Amino acid sequence: MATETQRRRGRCPRHGTVEATRDVPAVTFPWLYHWVRRTMAERREPFRCPECGAPVD
Template identity: 60%
Template sequence: MATETETMHGDCPTHGTVKATRELPKVTFPPVYTAVKRALAKRRPFVCPECGKPVETD
């Protein structure tokens, strides 16, 4: 499935301030189905690009 990467500044315990990333499914037909998948993806934490661990975000 096609995805888009959402980025946000996060605080990794090991690497300090990093550009944390999170993958979201791209909106495709049917949109309702995608909206559910995106809502689930948005509940996942952003992760550090260096170590892949969840980071604190604002």
């Protein structure tokens, strides 16, 4: 399953402002199927600190 890394600035409780990342399914054929999976992953999966893996705000 192809994945795509999303990045966003976030605030880690231990490391302050970090470039947080999360992996979500990439949208490839069949488009609708992967789009639904990705939307669900985006709801479920928080952005995480690259240093400690804690969810960031």
